[in-house]
Amino acid sequence: MKKTIAIFLFIFFAIIVAILVAGLLFYQSKNQITLPAGVNNSFSSPISGNKNNPVKSAGSSSQVLNMTEISKHNSVADCWLLINNKVYNLTSFINSHPGGVGTITNYCGKEATSAYDTKGGRGRGHSSYADSLLAQYYIGNFDQSIPKTTLQQNTQKTNTVTPPATSGDDVGGDD
Numbered sequence: 001m002k003k004t005i006a007i008f009l010f011i012f013f014a015i016i017v018a019i020l021v022a023g024l025l026f027y028q029s030k031n032q033i034t035l036p037a038g039v040n041n042s043f044s045s046p047i048s049g050n051k052n053n054p055v056k057s058a059g060s061s062s063q064v065l066n067m068t069e070i071s072k073h074n075s076v077a078d079c080w081l082l083i084n085n086k087v088y089n090l091t092s093f094i095n096s097h098p099g100g101v102g103t104i105t106n107y108c109g110k111e112a113t114s115a116y117d118t119k120g121g122r123g124r125g126h127s128s129y130a131d132s133l134l135a136q137y138y139i140g141n142f143d144q145s146i147p148k149t150t151l152q153q154n155t156q157k158t159n160t161v162t163p164p165a166t167s168g169d170d171v172g173g174d175d
């Protein structure tokens, strides 16, 4: 009989403790959710994450547009330029460049701000038309970490652009 009472008391207190712990956890989680907008909730765990303090991914699926990455794209077939801290994929434009192919390919995979601003040392900058063309080949900002999927979309987009050739070369001539 004593044994039964002891077991009963043990279960009773276990249930009481469980209810208290559940109540405490519920109270804490409710407090986090009802924080007024803009209130610093730095006391909440950065591991759990919420809409004010999202968990940041390790970034393995991201690509940082730094010099190491840019310098890999250093050929006519794959040409990135860094101009004014912005990264451009000029691959599909090279052959249409009014200033010639070689002028751009010299800078593939490199910082090319002053080359662009001086037309390779000629002392005068490109036109606003050239600036608007350039904008079409933008991938991201220097040192920006962008998802690889976005990068693929951006580079595919740039590779489908066909700027008008203004060099005046006659490329027909089959008569």
Ligand code: HEM
Pocket (backbone or CB within 6 Å): 081, 090, 093, 097, 098, 099, 100, 103, 104, 107, 112, 115, 116, 119, 120, 121, 122, 125, 126, 127, 128, 129, 130, 131, 133, 134, 135, 137
């Ligand atoms: C970064 C290396 C580059 C160099 C060294 C360079 C050099 C030159 C040169 C020498 C000319 C002929 C200049 C003249 O006869 O007036 C030229 C013209 C031109 N380039 Fe570039 N270029 C570069 C990049 C670019 C880029 C990235 C674009 C656009 C996406 C571009 C677009 C043009 C256009 C549209 C012209 C015709 C003139 C004008 O509108 O300014 N160039 N470039």
